[in-house]
Structures are given as C-alpha cells and as structure tokens.
Amino acid sequence: MDQQSAKRESGGKRIEGVMAEIRSRIAARGLVPGSRLPSVRAFAKTMQVSPSTVVEAYERLAGEGLIRSRPGSGFYVSSPLAPLTLSEIGPKLDRAIDPLWVYRQSLEDAPELLKPGCGWLPASWMPQVAIRKALRAISRGEGRVLVDYGTPLGLPQLRQLLSRRMGERGIAAAPDHIILTESGTQAIDLLCRFLIEPGDGVLVDDPCYFNFHALLRAHRANAIGVPMTPSGPDIEAFERAIDEHRPRLYITNSSIHNPTGATCSPVVAHRLLKLAERAGLTIIEDDIFADLEHEPAPRLAAFDGLERVVHIGSFSKTLSASVRCGFIAARADWIEPLTDLKMATSIGGGRLSSELILLLLKDGSYRKHLDALRVRLSRAMDETAARLAPLGITPWIRPQAGMFVWCKLPDGIDAADIAQACLADNVVLAPGNAFSLSQTARGFLRFNVAQSDDPRIFRSLERALKNAARSPGLLTGNR
Amino acid sequence: MDQQSAKRESGGKRIEGVMAEIRSRIAARGLVPGSRLPSVRAFAKTMQVSPSTVVEAYERLAGEGLIRSRPGSGFYVSSPLAPLTLSEIGPKLDRAIDPLWVYRQSLEDAPELLKPGCGWLPASWMPQVAIRKALRAISRGEGRVLVDYGTPLGLPQLRQLLSRRMGERGIAAAPDHIILTESGTQAIDLLCRFLIEPGDGVLVDDPCYFNFHALLRAHRANAIGVPMTPSGPDIEAFERAIDEHRPRLYITNSSIHNPTGATCSPVVAHRLLKLAERAGLTIIEDDIFADLEHEPAPRLAAFDGLERVVHIGSFSKTLSASVRCGFIAARADWIEPLTDLKMATSIGGGRLSSELILLLLKDGSYRKHLDALRVRLSRAMDETAARLAPLGITPWIRPQAGMFVWCKLPDGIDAADIAQACLADNVVLAPGNAFSLSQTARGFLRFNVAQSDDPRIFRSLERALKNAARSPGLLTGNR
Structure with a gap:
C-alpha cells in the first residue's frame, strides 16, 4: 500500500468514525429530531479530527437523509415522519412555488394578498x-x-x-x-x-x-x-x-x-x-x-x-x-x-x-346556496377565461363545473417564473408543478375563478409574461 | 423415514401450501383487509386438501396475526394498522370490560344508562x-x-x-x-x-x-x-x-x-x-x-x-x-x-x-365556571367516597382535585365481575384493568364523582358485591 492510499484509507476511517458517533447519538436520542448538530469546528475538536473530515461526514449523513442541512444555520437531525416540503423532495424550488408555502400564505390573514391560486371560495361567496x-x-x-x-x-x-x-x-x-x-x-x-x-x-x-x-x-x-x-x-x-x-x-x-x-x-x-x-x-x-x-x-x-x-x-x-x-x-x-x-x-x-x-x-x-353558487361559478369561469385569453393563457379544457380552470401558458414560459414575479405584486398563483409528481406541468397555472375578479391580477400577469418573454435566460435561469 | 413421519411431513407440506396461497392472495390484494377468507369447506375443495388441513392453516395464519378469527363467522384478513380492541391484546375479556366498548357505550345517546365509569362531566355541569x-x-x-x-x-x-x-x-x-x-x-x-x-x-x-x-x-x-x-x-x-x-x-x-x-x-x-x-x-x-x-x-x-x-x-x-x-x-x-x-x-x-x-x-x-366547578367537584368527591365506604370500596388516595377517584374493591373481588353485573342494571363502570397495561388492577374501579350521584349506582354495586362475595367461583370463573 503506498503512502497516499494509506492516507486516504485512514481519512475514510476518520470520516466513518465521525459518522458512527453521530449515528449513535441519534440512536441514543442524545440528538433528537430537529436538534442542531454540534458545529463543525467544535465537533472536529471533540473528535480530534480536521474540520474537513467533519464536513465530509455531515454531508454523507445528509445524503443518507439522517440529518438535513439548513443553509446558513448548520445541520439538523431529520424528523423521521414529518413530510418534507416539496422543495426538499423535488428539484430545488424557491418559496414562491413551494406549494406548501403558497398554501400557508393563502391561509394567513393577509388582506393585501390577491389569491387566484388558492383552493377555496371567497368568504363573501359562502352562505x-x-x-x-x-x-x-x-x-x-x-x-x-x-x-x-x-x-x-x-x-x-x-x-x-x-x-x-x-x-x-x-x-x-x-x-x-x-x-x-x-x-x-x-x-x-x-x-x-x-x-x-x-x-x-x-x-x-x-x-x-x-x-x-x-x-x-x-x-x-x-x-x-x-x-x-x-x-x-x-x-x-x-x-x-x-x-x-x-x-x-x-x-x-x-x-x-x-x-x-x-x-x-x-x-x-x-x-x-x-x-x-x-x-x-x-x-x-x-x-x-x-x-x-x-x-x-x-x-x-x-x-x-x-x-x-x-x-x-x-x-x-x-x-x-x-x-x-x-x-x-x-x-x-x-x-x-x-x-x-x-x-x-x-x-x-x-x-x-x-x-x-x-x-x-x-x-x-x-340547496338554495348551491343553486346560486353554480350559476355564479359558471359565469366566473367564462369571465376568467375571457380575461386570460388576451394574455395567451388558455384553458386545458372548459370544466363542466367547479371553481378551477387549469390553464396553459404561452409556449416556453415557466409558471414558476410567473408565480415568482406576481408574488412581488402580492398576487399568489398556483404554478402547475405544485400539483405534478413528475414535474411536467411547468407550463400550467391553476386559476380559482371565484378569486380572479380583480383587474390587478391580470395586469400583474401581463407584466410578468412580458418580462419572461423578453428575458427568458434571466428568469428561467439554469433550471 | 417411516410411513407415519412421511405422512406427517406431507401433511405439513399441505398446510404450508394452503398458508402460502392465502399469503399470496393477501399480498396481491385479492384478499383485502377486513375481507372474509373462503370457507374451510370451499377452500379445502379448491386446494384439494382435507378440511382439517385448511383449519390448521387458518389457525396458524391467525397465530401470526395475518388473519383473525371471529367466533361463529369465520376468518378475516387483519387490518395492518387498525388498533385491536383491548380484548384482542390482553387476556380474553368480555364486552362489559373491554374499555373501548365501555367508552363507545358511554358515547352513545342512551339516557337510560348511568355512567359512573365515564370520563367526562355531565352536560348540566358545563357552562x-x-x-x-x-x-x-x-x-x-x-x-x-x-x-x-x-x-x-x-x-x-x-x-x-x-x-x-x-x-x-x-x-x-x-x-x-x-x-x-x-x-x-x-x-x-x-x-x-x-x-x-x-x-x-x-x-x-x-x-x-x-x-x-x-x-x-x-x-x-x-x-x-x-x-x-x-x-x-x-x-x-x-x-x-x-x-x-x-x-x-x-x-x-x-x-x-x-x-x-x-x-x-x-x-x-x-x-x-x-x-x-x-x-x-x-x-x-x-x-x-x-x-x-x-x-x-x-x-x-x-x-x-x-x-x-x-x-x-x-x-x-x-x-x-x-x-x-x-x-x-x-x-x-x-x-x-x-x-x-x-x-x-x-x-x-x-x-x-x-x-x-x-x-x-x-x-x-x-374562569367563573371553573371556580364553581372546583368546589362542586370537591364536594362530589367527598360524597362519592362517603357512599362507597359502607360497601368496602376505598379510595387509593384522596386526589387533590379533579373528577376521578381510583378505588380499591374489597379483597378478592374482581372489578370485571362487578362491571359485568352492574351493566345488567344499566350502570356502566370503569374496571381497573381497562387502564392497566400489566393487567394488575383487577381490584380497582375508577369513579367519576360528577357522574356518581344516583342512588341506583350504589344499590347496583351493593348487589353485585354481595353476589360476588357469595359465589366467587361462579362469577370469576376460571379467569
């Protein structure tokens, strides 16, 4: 065995030693879900290894899913049963298009937000x-x-x-x-x-x-x-x-x-x-x-x-x-x-x-409420479609009923970019990939027709679409 | 290999064959949780084995927990995640002392029932x-x-x-x-x-x-x-x-x-x-x-x-x-x-x-409701204890507060017998072992002092205790 491979091997053993120690602390519940791992510097001292060994060990454990990294704040023990946000499952998404975040935002009492992306009727439509x-x-x-x-x-x-x-x-x-x-x-x-x-x-x-x-x-x-x-x-x-x-x-x-x-x-x-x-x-x-x-x-x-x-x-x-x-x-x-x-x-x-x-x-x-509601939704469905048409946003189908219309954006436009841009205008959209396991709905948005009667929504969409068409490289980046 | 052991072996193989077939049907979801297994007679015919082979196979599968027997109605596929009633976990209990059954009974709208065993206050005590x-x-x-x-x-x-x-x-x-x-x-x-x-x-x-x-x-x-x-x-x-x-x-x-x-x-x-x-x-x-x-x-x-x-x-x-x-x-x-x-x-x-x-x-x-409630509960606690004392039922401790008093029955009396006897009088009790993982609380009953002001409860208890003391063999049986 030459010197270098011997060194590599002992480096590997040190990394495994650090990993084993963390694993046993988690197993013994000295580190419980959600708790922060010791800092790299401190743990390197404890284990008498170099900081880079600890970094490598932590990253391998993160790769196994046992711990998670939170950018800027270190490593944490994963929760065994908590659902990850979709941003952790799928490709790296930002908050504007993390469906759970969009969902939570829609649920917060934030009257300044317009919510064509949300999943329920306005309070004024309810009986x-x-x-x-x-x-x-x-x-x-x-x-x-x-x-x-x-x-x-x-x-x-x-x-x-x-x-x-x-x-x-x-x-x-x-x-x-x-x-x-x-x-x-x-x-x-x-x-x-x-x-x-x-x-x-x-x-x-x-x-x-x-x-x-x-x-x-x-x-x-x-x-x-x-x-x-x-x-x-x-x-x-x-x-x-x-x-x-x-x-x-x-x-x-x-x-x-x-x-x-x-x-x-x-x-x-x-x-x-x-x-x-x-x-x-x-x-x-x-x-x-x-x-x-x-x-x-x-x-x-x-x-x-x-x-x-x-x-x-x-x-x-x-x-x-x-x-x-x-x-x-x-x-x-x-x-x-x-x-x-x-x-x-x-x-x-x-x-x-x-x-x-x-x-x-x-x-x-x-029953009376439903009768009125169906008519109102049907009208809103037509109105929303009519407002989206000039923007080049077209319904995938005309649903028989309900509050949602699933819409195709102009070719080449990514709904995530549009959602992100509109959020800056306080408009919460529901980008297609939030609903798609295969992440093949990037060209779609879901509109709630009962939440889409404010002209600011369509002005914001128009601006976002124009910008996206103008500088696609800038907005879609290297996603 | 003598003839008899050869026979035993092929019998064992037939049983395993039946077990394997049921296992594969469950795995393939041909048999879903809760569904009834084929009758012994019918399945014996299907598998071309004797009914006793099927019985033995079913019983072994039941022993593994994969299926469950319901007396008088055959075998059913177990539900993987449903909690069993306690009667299936612990020793064989009958309904009167199955805590889930007692619980459900207490929750049913049954005004004829007296419920000293239930876990909440009477509606009239609430604000x-x-x-x-x-x-x-x-x-x-x-x-x-x-x-x-x-x-x-x-x-x-x-x-x-x-x-x-x-x-x-x-x-x-x-x-x-x-x-x-x-x-x-x-x-x-x-x-x-x-x-x-x-x-x-x-x-x-x-x-x-x-x-x-x-x-x-x-x-x-x-x-x-x-x-x-x-x-x-x-x-x-x-x-x-x-x-x-x-x-x-x-x-x-x-x-x-x-x-x-x-x-x-x-x-x-x-x-x-x-x-x-x-x-x-x-x-x-x-x-x-x-x-x-x-x-x-x-x-x-x-x-x-x-x-x-x-x-x-x-x-x-x-x-x-x-x-x-x-x-x-x-x-x-x-x-x-x-x-x-x-x-x-x-x-x-x-x-x-x-x-x-x-x-x-x-x-x-x-706050006002609580102030009055505490006084009322404290009084009811004393009254319940005073009514139980002549029956030889004594509090384990005098709780500082709350609605429950945990009581010891006279020596040798099984709370399950008492619960069963009192149920016949429409009195729902909470026998100790319903609360005990180790089943070491057979001499205890939990009383809800707010639900224990009806004299019929104590008359029923008195009768049950007398009968239990008179013929212990009859009531405790061979439990």
Whole structure:
C-alpha cells in the first residue's frame, strides 16, 4: 500500500468514525429530531479530527437523509415522519412555488394578498346568512349539543341525510356505513393508516391536489403519478403503473378533478374499476366538489357499490371551512376498525360542527346556496377565461363545473417564473408543478375563478409574461 | 423415514401450501383487509386438501396475526394498522370490560344508562349559558370567522391567551410555539407521528388513560408500563424501564393523573427530567385536567422549559367536548414540521371552535365556571367516597382535585365481575384493568364523582358485591 492510499484509507476511517458517533447519538436520542448538530469546528475538536473530515461526514449523513442541512444555520437531525416540503423532495424550488408555502400564505390573514391560486371560495361567496341563523338556532337548542362528545360514528341524523344524498347520486351507503370525520383530509388520512404500510405504492393523478403528495409522504408511501386526460386518468398508463408497481391504493377526484376540472367518463370509470379489481386495488374517491356539479357525473362508488371504492366528502369547499366536517362511506366490515382508529387518534367528529351542517342541510338553505353558487361559478369561469385569453393563457379544457380552470401558458414560459414575479405584486398563483409528481406541468397555472375578479391580477400577469418573454435566460435561469 | 413421519411431513407440506396461497392472495390484494377468507369447506375443495388441513392453516395464519378469527363467522384478513380492541391484546375479556366498548357505550345517546365509569362531566355541569352567549356573539360577528379556514398554527389571539395562561403556571411558551389542534388526542397523535417509529418503546403510567394504549397500538409502538405511586411514577421502575427498553417517549399526566388522581411531587418531577435527559427521552405532558386544580402543581414543562417536554391541553373536559380544540406547546424547532404534518393529515384547527373558546376564555365566564366547578367537584368527591365506604370500596388516595377517584374493591373481588353485573342494571363502570397495561388492577374501579350521584349506582354495586362475595367461583370463573 503506498503512502497516499494509506492516507486516504485512514481519512475514510476518520470520516466513518465521525459518522458512527453521530449515528449513535441519534440512536441514543442524545440528538433528537430537529436538534442542531454540534458545529463543525467544535465537533472536529471533540473528535480530534480536521474540520474537513467533519464536513465530509455531515454531508454523507445528509445524503443518507439522517440529518438535513439548513443553509446558513448548520445541520439538523431529520424528523423521521414529518413530510418534507416539496422543495426538499423535488428539484430545488424557491418559496414562491413551494406549494406548501403558497398554501400557508393563502391561509394567513393577509388582506393585501390577491389569491387566484388558492383552493377555496371567497368568504363573501359562502352562505353566511344561513350559518348565522343556524348558530342562533343552536344557541337556543339542546344543552348536550353544546357540550357533549359526539357518538363514535358521528351524529346519526346527519349520517342519515348523507346516506340519502349519496343515494341520489346512485351510491348505496347505509347510514351505518358512514363515519363522520373532522375533514375530508382527515378521512383520507384515516384510510391511509388503515390500508397502507410504509413503502406501499399509491397511485395519484398527475397533476393532483398537492396535499395528497404531502399526505402520502407522511405515510411514507410510494406515490406514483398517472397522467390525467380530459376524461379521467390515462387508462393505459394506469394499467402499466399497476403492473409495474403493484400499488395498494388509488386516490382521485372522479368528478371536477382538482386541479384540471376533468371528469371521469363512464368508459374510463368502468375500465378503472375492472383494473382495480384485477389488481386488488382500493380506490379512494375524494368527492369534495360534488355539490358544485350541474349534472351528477357517474361516480366510481356508484358503479362499484363500495366494494373496492371508498367515498369521501366534506363541506369545506361549499359551505364552510371553519365548521369542520367530513365523512367516509365504506364497506360494512371496515366501519368498526376505522371507527376504532378514529377514536384512538382524534376522538373526532365534533358534535357542534355536525349539528350545524345538519341544520343547514335540512332547512333547504344549502340547496338554495348551491343553486346560486353554480350559476355564479359558471359565469366566473367564462369571465376568467375571457380575461386570460388576451394574455395567451388558455384553458386545458372548459370544466363542466367547479371553481378551477387549469390553464396553459404561452409556449416556453415557466409558471414558476410567473408565480415568482406576481408574488412581488402580492398576487399568489398556483404554478402547475405544485400539483405534478413528475414535474411536467411547468407550463400550467391553476386559476380559482371565484378569486380572479380583480383587474390587478391580470395586469400583474401581463407584466410578468412580458418580462419572461423578453428575458427568458434571466428568469428561467439554469433550471 | 417411516410411513407415519412421511405422512406427517406431507401433511405439513399441505398446510404450508394452503398458508402460502392465502399469503399470496393477501399480498396481491385479492384478499383485502377486513375481507372474509373462503370457507374451510370451499377452500379445502379448491386446494384439494382435507378440511382439517385448511383449519390448521387458518389457525396458524391467525397465530401470526395475518388473519383473525371471529367466533361463529369465520376468518378475516387483519387490518395492518387498525388498533385491536383491548380484548384482542390482553387476556380474553368480555364486552362489559373491554374499555373501548365501555367508552363507545358511554358515547352513545342512551339516557337510560348511568355512567359512573365515564370520563367526562355531565352536560348540566358545563357552562351552557356562556356557550349559548358566545354562539350568539359569533352569529353576529365577522363573516370570515364563519366560513374561512383557520391559519396554519391556529387563531393567533387564542394562542396568545394560551401562552399567558401557561405563563401563570410557570411554563414559558411563546404564542408562536403553540399549535392549535382538534383535540388533546389529536395533539398526542401528531407528536407520535413526528417522534416515533413502529417498534419504538413508549413509557406510559400503569394505570393510565386507556386510550393511550389504543393510540400507541395504532402507531405500532411498544408500550411499556411504569407503576404509579401517589406522588407520580415509581422512579426506580422508570429508570429500570429506560435501561431495559431505551424508550423514545413517555406520555403522562403530571397532575390530576387519570385514572388515579395522583400528582407528581417536585422531587419525582426533578428525577424524571434528569433521567429523561440522560436517556434522550421526550416527555408528552398531557395536561387536559389542569384547570380543575385548586393550586397549580409543578409542571414538567415548567421545570424543563419545553426542552424535552411537550405540553398538551384541551377544553373537552372543562368547557365543551362538542367544540373541538386542543393545543401543543413545543420547542421552537418542532413547530414548523409539526404544522406541516397537521396540514398534510387534517388541515385541522377549526376556526369556529377556536373563536368560541377564545370568547369564553376572554369574557371571564370560563374562569367563573371553573371556580364553581372546583368546589362542586370537591364536594362530589367527598360524597362519592362517603357512599362507597359502607360497601368496602376505598379510595387509593384522596386526589387533590379533579373528577376521578381510583378505588380499591374489597379483597378478592374482581372489578370485571362487578362491571359485568352492574351493566345488567344499566350502570356502566370503569374496571381497573381497562387502564392497566400489566393487567394488575383487577381490584380497582375508577369513579367519576360528577357522574356518581344516583342512588341506583350504589344499590347496583351493593348487589353485585354481595353476589360476588357469595359465589366467587361462579362469577370469576376460571379467569
């Protein structure tokens, strides 16, 4: 062995020694998730090695995912189960296009922001008068409603009503096969806990609601994207993904798909179900936009009879996001273990929220609100499209209903650049890649037509597009 | 090889063949969780083996936990992540003493039931007038409160107020280090997701709140019991458990412990924290009964400064279980990942609930309610003890405050028998072993003093005790 390779080898051993020490501190919980590692200089002294050895050891541990570097502030122990922000998963994105950051911004009370990229209706579009009336009714009502826990499955009268409403869409779900949850998201989370193990494959649409990515990461599932077409997921790609990955689960919106507005055609629905059956795949049909439809589209849960399909809903998008209430309709034999799981992990299903929703559904005010809302959304959809057209921004499809329109930017323009430029004008956009697992939607933006009536949005877009077209090198950089 | 051993071997191979076929069907999701396995007779025909071979194969698979038998209805595929009911974990218990079943019963709207075993106050003890008033105020208030999502951390004014209230107990938690959740249980669940991996050791008090067992099972953690003493956990047993199991987490109520009513002494608190530090252990201090204390006891989070201790609270037990609101106070660097995790899995933190709680805390009605409640509970505690004394049921300790008194039955009497007998009289009791991981609390019952004022409870207890004393063989059977 020559001197140099001997030196290299002992250098390698020193690096491994430093790595082993950090690993054992983490294993012994001397370093807990989120805690900062010793500084390079200090740890070099402790271990009696050179700073560059510590740097190399830390970088290798970061490569393994055991620790994370935060630029300018050192290294930290990774949290085992916390979902990473998308900027850490995919290519390096900046805040303006990190979907979780955009999401959080949209949720902050920041009246100066315009939010064509956000995922819900403006407060003024929601049935406030009816909610005020329902609150007053509850304030005069039975005392137990105000203070007691809900029943394990959730308010029986609301489950009865939900069962009837699903029946109208052809979904046969008895009240006892419905569980109330805090939200649609919590419903899907419960199902993931119940159905999948870390490492299991889960199909999602590409693009899809971006929180599915975060949710699946929290479950350490292996998310697999299936390209979306105007009539549902690309069925050949779906079949290939099944053969290749043997996924356990597919999560989708079969109607008024978020973000594309697509609706699954009967043919695609039928093929999907056949493939799901062959592969033993469970489908979560997240149907939180159902009530915005003009004509009910065919539902997977209706074709399937809740055999392989679990049906999810909530009222956050159509009634109130402040009053938390979602639901699961599932096969009979899953209800008991799902309820146990709900009780163990959240108790869940607030009684006050359920009673409020029940009142609003019962007295007809929700139905009236929906009738007006559909018309208003349809008009806003046309207006938004008309305002975007002169900018060269064109709808991928004209959705049948709903609040989203998925739009193609002029060729060569990167939505991330536009989002970044518009953010400087206090306009929060939703760039396509926030929804795309394969990061193939850089030419798209999702517009919420109910949040797109301010002319400043379009002026900001126009400026950003002009600048992007003028100096593409500057803005797109070497991404 | 003689003929008989050859036969045995081929019998063994046939059993393995059946097992392999079921395993592969489950792996391929032809059999999904909860689905019924083919009947013994039918599958014997399919596999061309004898029914006894199938029975043996099914029983072995059940032994492995892959499938479960339901008496009288065959075998079913196990759910990977659903917590089993305690009757499936521990020794065979019947429904009357399965804590999850008792819990569910208590939650059902069943006015005929008397519930000295339940875990919350009667509706009439809760501040209904104040809640009605707050509901009316909200019905007249800002529209966004009624319909919009909450901010990611949760209502800023409520977090400020919680920060001040914690400050009064010596816990320094800035508003930005507080996250609102749906409930105390959801808070602990989030922390478990963040901090532990399947198989990790988690210390709990023995006895402890029984839902901790279910929650930890849902996380597939290895729960380890530490015996409780009147001044907190047995510190030597705690140390031994640390050395033996290297746990990651300890979940406790350091004051007004559920079910025993014990309060951690300053000496024990100090030793606990020293041991936790040495072992790199995180402590979740679940403090949902804090507001019932007459004099604030020392809090682990106060000694520790939220370094290793996470502080949890909610208003379900003291204000309303219908208005869902819990919170986490944690170290600064955990707030962001915990918030990401909350958003990904539930969005969470309903705005309406938070605003209601804020109003009740702000206008002084909560404080007045608590003052009256403490006196009332203290009186009920004495009355319950006085009614139990003639039956030979004696408090383990006289708790400083709270709604629970942990009582020892006369020697030789099994609480499960008493619970079973009283259930026939529509009296739902909480037998000790429902709270005990080691199943060493068969001589105990937990009484909720606020739910124990009906004379029928004590008449039913008296009868059950007499019968148990008269014919112990009959009731305790061969358990």
